[in-house]
Amino acid sequence: MQTGLHVKETAKHSTYLHPSSYHPNFIPLGTLKSELIRIRKLCSNEKTFKSAVELILEKARRSDFPNSVIDKAVDMIENWGSEKRIDLLLNNTPKSDSTALVWVSQLPAVIRKEFIKFKRYLPETRKLRVAYQKPDTIQKLVSKPRSLEREVSSSSACGHCKLCGKHGKGISMVDTVSKLKVKIQNKTKTFAITSSLNCKKAGIYVAICTNCDDTYVGQTTTEFRTRLANHRFKWVDGAATNFKNRDETALLDHYRANHSEIYKQWCHQYPKSDKQQHGFDHAFKLVFVDKVGLNLLEQEDIWQTKLKSKINRQKILTPAVTN
Numbered sequence: 001m002q003t004g005l006h007v008k009e010t011a012k013h014s015t016y017l018h019p020s021s022y023h024p025n026f027i028p029l030g031t032l033k034s035e036l037i038r039i040r041k042l043c044s045n046e047k048t049f050k051s052a053v054e055l056i057l058e059k060a061r062r063s064d065f066p067n068s069v070i071d072k073a074v075d076m077i078e079n080w081g082s083e084k085r086i087d088l089l090l091n092n093t094p095k096s097d098s099t100a101l102v103w104v105s106q107l108p109a110v111i112r113k114e115f116i117k118f119k120r121y122l123p124e125t126r127k128l129r130v131a132y133q134k135p136d137t138i139q140k141l142v143s144k145p146r147s148l149e150r151e152v153s154s155s156s157a158c159g160h161c162k163l164c165g166k167h168g169k170g171i172s173m174v175d176t177v178s179k180l181k182v183k184i185q186n187k188t189k190t191f192a193i194t195s196s197l198n199c200k201k202a203g204i205y206v207a208i209c210t211n212c213d214d215t216y217v218g219q220t221t222t223e224f225r226t227r228l229a230n231h232r233f234k235w236v237d238g239a240a241t242n243f244k245n246r247d248e249t250a251l252l253d254h255y256r257a258n259h260s261e262i263y264k265q266w267c268h269q270y271p272k273s274d275k276q277q278h279g280f281d282h283a284f285k286l287v288f289v290d291k292v293g294l295n296l297l298e299q300e301d302i303w304q305t306k307l308k309s310k311i312n313r314q315k316i317l318t319p320a321v322t323n
Contacts, residue, residue: 001044002044002045002048003042003043003044003048004042004043004044004048004049004051004052005039005042005043005048005051005052005055007055013062014059015059015062015063016028016031016059016060016063016065017031017063018063018064019063019064019065019066019069020064022134022135028060028063028065028066028069029069029072029073032056032060032065032069032070032073033073033076035056036053036056036073036076036077036080037088039052039053039056040077040080040084040085040088041085041088041089043085044085045082046081046082049080049085053077057070057073057074060073102131104131104133152178152196153178153192153193153194153195153196154176154177154178154193154196154197155174155175155176155177155178155180155193155197155198155286155287155288155289156174156176156196156197156198157172157174157176157198157199158198158199158200158225160199161199161200161225162225162229162232163199163224163225163228163286164199165281171281171282173228173280173281173284173285173286174198174199174285174286174287174288175285175286175287177193177287178193179191179192179193180192180193180206180287180289182206182208182213182215182307183213184307184308185308191289191306191307193287193288193289193290194290194291195290195291197224197288197289197290197291198224198288199223199224199225199288200223200224200225201223201224201288201291202220202221202222202223202224202291202292203219203220203224203288203289203290203291203292203293203296203299204217204218204219204288204289204290204291204296204299204300204303205217205218205219205220205224205227205228205286205287205288205289206218206286206287206288206289206303206307207231207251207284207285207286207311208284208285208286208287209254209259209283209284209311210282210283210284210285211258211259211262211283212258212259214254214258214309214310214311215307215308215309215310215311216250216251216254216284216309216311216312217300217303217304217307217309217312218300219296219297219299219300221292221296224286224288228286230248231251231280232280234248234249234251234252235251235252235279235280235283250311250312250313251280251283251284251311254311255283263279266279266282267279289303290303
């Protein structure tokens with residue numbers, strides 16, 4: 001089996017980095033040396049090696065490499081036979097040197113001369129390398145790219161669902177806040193929201209009664225808007241449930257028991273088809289407070305305890321942790 005250099009059709013007219021670029025003047029020669037070393041390893045016989053060398057030199061001429069640079073490269077490979085190929089394959093130099101000190105600069109190569117002065121202070125085991133970086137263009141200096149904004153932990157409306165009032169004549173039930181503020185025993189308390197949540201997310205939500213500030217804590221693994229749609233349906237057709245361990249109609253029963261006059265007013269003011277839209281939308285404000293964690297039931301219990309939720313009927317007992 002014989003091996004050689006293969007050039008794709010799309011690369012037959014390609015060029016190297018032009019010598020007039022900002023890069024140091026030793027880059028063209030270094031590029032040619034690296035290419036010639038590569039093809040000497042690839043080509044298994046002299047015929048394929050010579051043809052590959054011609055392709056590389058032609059590409060260098062096409063890239064406007066100086067004749068002096070091309071001549072130096074040709075002189076380097078003058079005695080490169082099959083023995084050189086074996087030597088390169090067996091004694092492949094490492095690509096990186098962990099002992100080298102690298103300094104990146106946008107200044108001209110003259111800095112390299114100044115840097116070399118410090119070489120005598122370095123241990124013999126350490127090497128000094130200078131890497132060059134293209135300086136900023138005028139466009140980059142004038143127009144700085146906008147940095148990515150950090151995600152802010154908050155509860156907000158998605159702007160496209162019924163909870164946001166985007167369907168029908170409803171109003172937005174979702175409060176856009178970064179902290180939850182509720183009244184507990186006539187004192188306003190503030191609780192942090194640790195995630196960025198909207199109607200399309202899932203986790204823990206708090207429904208705050210707009211007439212008495214009592215709270216209801218719920219949890220869902222589906223989207224908030226899907227879970228609250230179930231509460232909305234119960235608001236219209238839900239029969240009274242006095243079971244202490246059932247929460248399906250807790251929001252509705254709260255108004256039946258504590259704000260019956262308001263609830264009756266909504267019932268008389270709007271027909272049944274509109275009652276779910278107007279009554280439910282005005283009855284509560286929603287705040288999304290926590291994303292789905294490892295134990296959603298435990299998260300719900302913690303929030304119920306912190307807020308002393310009065311509307312909830314189903315009490316969740318978090319198991320005690322013992323050693």
